[in-house]
Amino acid sequence: MKRKIQVAVVLLVFLIFFSIASLAYINISLDEPYFGLKGNTVNDLAYDPDREIVWIATGRGVTKYESGEFLTYDETNGLNANQIAALAVSGSSVWLAASYSEVFEGEVIPYGAGFDLTTDDGDNWRSIKPEQASRVGQLAYDLEAKNSTVWAACWYGGLIRSTDGGENWENLFVDSVAQKDYELGYYDLLRNRFFSVAADTSPSKEQRRKNEINDIAWDGRLFWVGTSKNLRFTTDSLLRKTWFTYDTSSGLNYNSVSALACQYMHIDADTLDTLLWVATSYFEEVNGDTVYFGGGFNRTSDYGSHWDTLTPEQAFGSGKVVYDMATLDSTVWAACDSGGLIKSRYDGDSIVWETIFDKSPVRSVIIQIREDSTVTWFGTVDSGIYEFIYTYTDVPDTVKNHRLQDGLSGDSVISVRFQSYVGTRIIWAATAPTSLGGEYGVSKSTDFGATWETCLSGERVQDLAFVDSVVFAATSSGIKRSYDYGGTWEELEVVDKDNNFKPLLPGFRSLLVTGDTLLAGSVDGLCWSFDTGNKWKVYKYFITYNLALWAGTAAGIYKFIYTDSDSADTVLSYSYGGGSGISGDFVVALDVQEYNDQKIVWAATHPAYEGYYGVSKTTDDGENWQVFLDGDKAWNFDFDDTVVWAATSSGLKRSYDLGETWEVFEYISDQENPNRKILSKEYYAVLVVGDSIWAGNLDGLVRIKRDATPGDPGDVFRVEVSAPQAYAYPSPFSPYFLTGKTRIRFEVQKPGEVTVKIYDFAMNLVTTKEQECVDIEGCEALWDGRNDKGEVVANGVYFFKIESPAKTQWGKVVVIK
Helix, strand or coil, X not given: CCCCCXXXXXXXXXXXXXXXXXXXXXXXXXXXXXXXXXXXXXXXXXXXXCCCEEEEEECCEEEEEECCEEEEECHHHCCCCCEEEEEEEECCEEEEEEEEEEEECCEEEEEEEEEEEECCCCCEXXXXXXXXXXXXXXXXXXXXXXXXXXXXXXXXXXXXXXCCCCCCCEEECCCXXXXXXXXXXXXXXXXXXXXXXXXXXXXXXXXXCCCXXXXXXXXXXXXXXXXXXXXXXXXXXXXXXXXXXXXXXXXXXXXXXXXXXXXXXXXXXXXXXXXXXXXXXXXXXXXXXXXXXXXXXXXXXXXXXXXXXXXXXXXXXXXXXXXXXXXXXXXXXXXXXXXXXXXXXXXXXXXXXXXXXXXXXXXXXXXXXXXXXXXXEXXXXXXXXXXXXXXXXXXXXXXXXXXXXXXXXXXXXEEEEEEEECCEEEEEEEEECECCECCCEEEEECCXXXXXXXXXXXXXXXXXXXXXXXXXXXXXXXXXXXXXXXXXXEXXXXXXXXXXCEEXXXXXXXXXXXXXXXXXXXXXXXXXXXXXXXXXXXXXXEECCXXXXXXXXXXXXXXXXXXXXXXXXXXXXXXXXCCCCCCEEEEEEEEEEEECCEEEEEEEXXXXXXXXXXXXXXCCCCCCCEEECCCCCEEEEEEECCEEEEEECCEEEEECCCCCCCEEECXXXXXXXXXXXXXXXXXXXXXEECCXXXXXXXXXXXXXXXXXXCCCCEEEECCCCCCCCCEEECCXXXXXXXXXXXXXXXXXXXXXXXXXXXXXXXXXXXXXXXXXXXXXXXXXXXXXXXXXXXXXXXXXXXXXXXXXXXXXEEEEXXXXX
């Protein structure tokens, strides 16, 4: 969908009462439309290819360009309002999003005016006013239409959808917390404030949704899966039909989950409290290297309805990623890589984290209960395995270190696990070589570390698990199984023969055994077996979806994925603060480019509380993002095969290499009358139609050839004022949004120096501007909404006085912040 902006976004909190289902729906018979353009402020452009009509959204109605003629519809013809913020065309349906403003106690307040719909090229219109887009602050800034469905991105009204031509509307929420925020009328969450929307109905053959499963946990009720992108869980006993997602939009502090643990605490003799611990992480590119950061812990006791975040210094920061956790009663142990091994204890109601070991990075930890002691086994990156034996106190009575020279296959220990079955107790360790030697493989000890045996030499093993006496190893090449405690191994064929023979790619990272069920996670999805690995069920973390709806908010991008129903089965989030890679969290435009079976999603971002101005794109459905036009305010996109056009505040831009380099078109003049030109280089809308490129801004509409070069003239369409008039545009304007300036346009009878004075409503002088006018037909002065002291003025109506050698002119302008 095309994007633009007309009025400044006023981040005010309004108390809005609403009813989601109610709707005003009116048929309107139009009078004759106006022949020509009525407004110079162009907010959006859309094209109807079947009828070869260009639709133009302006601040004074909607104009259609057909067969060389302009016809404009506005309130006098029955539209809801003159200010048209967005357009969408689907088949014979043309949708308009309208708004208006009112001044209340000196404040300019924006109102949504709902939608107007025509199915006969403007001969008749329907007025549609869902309450989400028809009240104070609840206005639509973008529209998308596909077949019989239309979506609208509304500021305080949320993301809404109609599947029946506007008869009924429903909100689409990113999560239950956002739904509650909206339904209670709080409007506090930035992820409920939508500004852009784009529908992707042509996905690639298979789109990866969530990859790289890092850990799996079972809390007695739910299966939890920690991935590099989010936390997922299911309630249907692995029937693969109902999976839910938690990420930063749901309360986690970061999206990437590095480790999981379930903690069972006895509150009293009859009450067992279950806690889920989620360790998170993120990464950054530092001097060309990828650096991983620990994000601490997230903890829930109500299955994710509420989350507590804990960020002990040992598990938060560069290199302090938690790779493994173990629990016993009220104590949690965490292997924090360079943060060492830490343990929790309660100090009243507070949790205190103690460092148990920090001489070497720690990657794995288990707790073994013996008859007379408790033992903590943990594996380090370069110092082998440590064994801490506790008998009577919280201080270990005995500390043992098992190294390469003691028979261990390597001093870098990836995983330590304990097997207990019918009197057999074995310590297992997956190892890797260090600079001192060793090898990839598995070591086991049947005498608590006194001696070690090596098996699976050369295999990169990530995890180990046990079903009674059977041993399983998750390796980079697949899952291996041993019936004789590691004497011999077989590689298992992980294929879901009941589901189109769906296999999993190699690269297994985690294993979990609960009862007779074995679960394994890989870089490609999740699998499980109920018969020790003979038959498998596979849940792929990529699917072919029917629709991906991309929505831009003030808190980043949200992607609603639809597979087989009208309800999204997955909602993914991408934000600057969440480490997704996009340039900013205020997403003002989204569009999908398709060419040669390729697809790119483009996003124009502005800073909210975090991020910066720029353009972000993804070629893999959001898994990775690249940033272009760093620092540039982009508002809209369109595409000509592989060529990208962007409407930005510094000009209309074109890229032949998918964003790497850009050509800039700034002030475009008319090819027949060079004095007729666009004086603003801030473009808000762009549209590719055949061999022509259409673009609009606050100063009018232009059309250039698709192969034009910067500096070439084109066709300029704008409404000119007569000589006696002076006006300011945009009005209202905000010193903080868009360009932050208004243009005071006027004409003079002869060249010379002109003085422009700005007065407040009480006629107090605010500031004075001196302007040298050369072009008598088109002079302008800029005002940034500040007084002579550089202070931003208050909201309200201001008057300007233009003093020229031959005459004096007056006008007014409205400031909103």
